[in-house]
Amino acid sequence: MIDRQIDKRENDVILFDQILSKICSTAPIACNLDCYLNPDYVNNRYAYVFYSLNNPKRSRLSRFTVNLDNIAGRSSELTLLEIPKTSDSHNGGMLQFGTDGFLYISVSDGYQVDDAQDLSDLKGGLLRLDTRNASEKAPYEIPPDNPFADNNEGIRPEILAWGFRNPWRFSIDALTGHIFVGDVGDNHQEEISRIEVRKNHGWPILEGDQCYPPGTENCDKESTVLPIASFEHTFIRSVIGGYVYRGEDIPWLRGQYVYGDYFRRLFQLDPAEPGIQHFPQVLVYKPRIQHGEELGEVTFFSSLTENAVGELYATSLSGAVYKLQRLSPSKELKGFFRALGDFC
16 A cells, blocks of 8 residues: 655646647647656756657657746747657657767657668667757757668668667666667567667567567567567556666665556566566555545556656656655565655
C-alpha cells in the first residue's frame, strides 16, 4: 500500500500555450510524447517537446523558450524536425540529452513496419542531433561521430541505431553511458535492448528474440542485435523502458535496471547477466495508495524517470508522480511509491 502525500516543496511547472492542447485534442493516440529541458535551462530557458499532428500526419520536434512566468508560448516555438507518418498509431518517442550535450530521440515505426529497416527513413530509429546552435535556417547539426555522418548512400545521418517498433522510453546510464530501450512489441513479445551504435535491433525481422511474424522459420538473426530481455505477453504487456538505478536510498537495488509496464507493475533485471532474460523479476505489483481516508490504486503507468542523484520516479495517466522508496529491510516488500503531487 502507498501513502499518497502532496510534496510541499515548490516546483516549477511549465505551462505550454493552449494551442498545443488543441492540437493534442485532435490526435487520438499520444500527442504530447515527451518534453525535456535543455541542460543549461537556467540560463537559456529552452524546453524541447516531441508531439504529433494531423493534416498532414507527422511527428514534430520543437524547441520552446519558457518565459519568467513559466509559460512556453506558441510564438516561441522553433520547429527542429518533422517526420511524416501515415497512421495515428505508434507515435512513440522520447527525448534525452546525453552528457555529450547532444539530443537523443527515439522514434516509432509509425505503424509502417518496413520503415524500421529503411535507413533513408527516420521512423523506427534512435537519433542523435546537435541542437546547440539551432536556428530557423539550420535547426540542428549532425554530430561528427554519428555512424552515418559522412555517408553518401542516402542513409539519414541522424541515425544511431535502427530496427525498433515502438521505443516508447529509453535511458542513458549515468555511470556507463549505455543506452537501454524498452521496445513495445506487437502480439507476442516485449523487449529490453542495450543499444549498439550502427546496428540493426531487429524489428520487423524479429519481435523480441523470436522470428516475425510468428511461424516464420530461419529468419536472419545474425544481422541483428538481440535484446537483453524478451518477454511473452503472459508476463508483460506494453513495456515501459526504465533506468539503471544509481541512487542511494535503496542500496540493494544499485546497478539493477528498473522498468515497468502499462498495467501498474515494476520489474528489475541485472543488465550484466549474460544471455537473454525471459522471466521478469517483479519489484512492485499493482501498488495500492492511501489518500486521506480513501483507499485506491495507482492508475496505469506512463513513464519512468530519474532525478539528478539517481533516484527513480514514475508517472501515471492520472498525472500523479510517484517516487520509488525503501520501506524497511525487514519487510517483504522492498520498495513502494510515494506520490509527490498531481500535474495537469
